Amino acid sequence: MPIIDEAQVRAACAHNQKLNEAQFPHLNHSGNGVAKILADIDRIARLPLEEGTTLPREAYTSDAFHAWEIEHVFKPEWFCLAHVSQIPNNGDFINLELFGNPLIVLRGKAGEVRILSRVCPHRGMDIMPPAFGHDGHGPADWTEGKPGCGHTRLFVCPYHSWTFELDGRLKACPEMQGAKDFRRDDWGLKEFRSEVWHGFVFVNLDGQAPQSAAEQFSELGQDLAPWNPAEMSIVFERSWDVPCNWKILTENFMESYHHLGAHAHTLQPHMAARDTWNEQERPHHIRCHLPFRKSLRAKIAEAEANGKRADTFVVIPSLTEEQRLEWGLMLGFPLFTILPAPDQLVWYRIIPVGPNRLQLLTTVLVPNSTRDHPDFPEMLARGGEDAIGFHLEDMEVVTAVQRSMHSDGYQRGRLSHLEMSVWLIQRYLAARAHGTWPALDGNAAPAQHPPKS
Ligand code: FES
Ligand SMILES: [Fe+2]
Structure with a gap:
């Protein structure tokens, strides 16, 4: 059962959106400051991860910077x-x-x-x-x-x-x-x-992307291929009006350090934050791994020996052994967010609508063969509840973080090594600011070796 109530989260989002709009219009930094924000992003993106820091808060609140992102990040990309x-x-x-x-x-x-x-x-x-x-x-x-x-x-x-x-x-x-x-x-x-x-529909609004989506995302496509998303269906979707900047939601989606706090009772018991790791930096996407804990692996092995693994949906047969024992996180730049799990894909369609606001559609995809399974209705009832459960925990976090961007008590933060994705997103933005394409315009950061636990 979700620990937070969905109706309450929706009411909180509406309440916070009103606060963002009505009380702090002067803090939206309209009109100026884009060059300064970009210079700051450029500076921090050049720091090694060990010296990593958070973005300047204006990157999450400025109307002018939001307009820059639309023209230089979203319209030119897929x-x-x-x-x-x-x-x-x-x-x-x-x-x-x-x-x-x-x-x-x-x-x-x-x-x-x-x-x-x-x-x-x-x-x-x-x-x-x-x-x-x-x-x-x-x-x-x-x-x-x-x-x-x-x-x-x-x-x-x-x-x-x-x-x-x-x-x-x-x-x-x-x-x-x-x-x-x-x-x-x-x-x-x-x-x-x-x-x-791979079954997903992409638009390139300015029509000038130098490569097709298939060419640009060829490496991401290899990562995604075992799930065969072209042969999957969305079986669950829910839309949300979220009072936060797209980067706050995306940074949160892509790091698992917050299992320690926000998901302490839901995800952390199964996927410990300290075991999560990032693959090497790539020009067009980020990939993270969230291995299951030893205790969960042992339970799964026992269940498999008895022929009944207890996943929400049917485990996807084309996955490797390791892919059946972890979740993943993928971000195709700028905003294609996917969570691959052993039995499903979770896709978030995030549409920025302002510096303080986005429209979100949370979805769950399963193979078409799962959808045709006789027990599918029961699986779906459970799957929908699970998908909402941890999402509600994230909604509380992202909403509160956006509000803090306006606070006199706000301080720029330092990053944990478990927040490598946050740093990689900064490096992507910095590359877009230089006008370089593909995003990677220096030596790729190496993979974080999977921890041996
Ligand atoms: S037919 Fe006149 S505006 Fe569409
Ligand atoms: Fe989360």
Whole structure:
């Protein structure tokens, strides 16, 4: 059972968001200071991990720095928005907002995945404006309980009824016969560069990424391949409005030092913080290992000898012995966050919406064969509860840390060797600030050897 109550966490997030916005607007450092923040990040990213320190707090609070990140970190890179299992049928779509862009992630008539703008090329209407709650969107059927998700054969702009095909082409537009030299073919919905990689749907908003997602993430792809995510499905998802900067959540996701505090009663008993370790620095991703404790390994060995290992879902047969005895953490830069476990993948879709705020979708993926297992409903009930349980503990931490960034009592902190990921994220940001690509622009930091416990 979760130790913290979900309803209480949601109320706390709303409360903290109000505090962030209403009381401290002067601390958002709007307008200035980006060069200073970047110089500071550059300085600390050059320090060895043993001398590592936290980012300047303005990196978590400044509107101007947030704007810099959108232009220099997020728009030029590949950003993961969905998994193909969320749009299984031709005509399925998901509406999303990404850095001021209303988007549709959809499966087209030939089964292809596309990412279109929702901005109508006529007078700029959002063709499916969120939260109005009416069905004036042509033939779309909306998915119960999942706002913005549905199925359609056409898109109809609710303003003047221009109609678009699933590939964005303008199909029909009433009363335009008087517009001189108007050609329907010139007026479709804009399509963004996208790619499906290992079943995940990525967008490159500025269209200028120097490599395809598959090329850029080839090393990460090798790490992920044993889970075969293209043949998995999202079986659980929950969305959260989180009052914190994306780096606070991502740093927290990627280090396991905090098992000692935040997860002392949930994760630490199974995966001791001191046993966790990072692989060597790589140009486009971070990988960490969270080995199970000896006591848990012994229990698993005994259960396996009796033919009944007690994981939440079915252990994935293609995994190596070691992969069956640990969790992992992966971050594909800038913000593709994955937690591989022996029986599942956890994927967090983190969408920054301001220096103090992000939209989060927490998901669990299992192999399609697990989804078809006769005991799957019971497995899922347990899996959902587990996924929420430790996440609620993280929500308390990230919300409180964001608030502290505004405090007169705030001090820059020093890093433990167990926070190597935090330091690697700083080095990625520093590289983006130099404009270097790939991110690694010096000698790679070596792996932390797996501790012998
Ligand atoms: S703005 Fe969409 S049809 Fe006019
Ligand atoms: Fe955590």
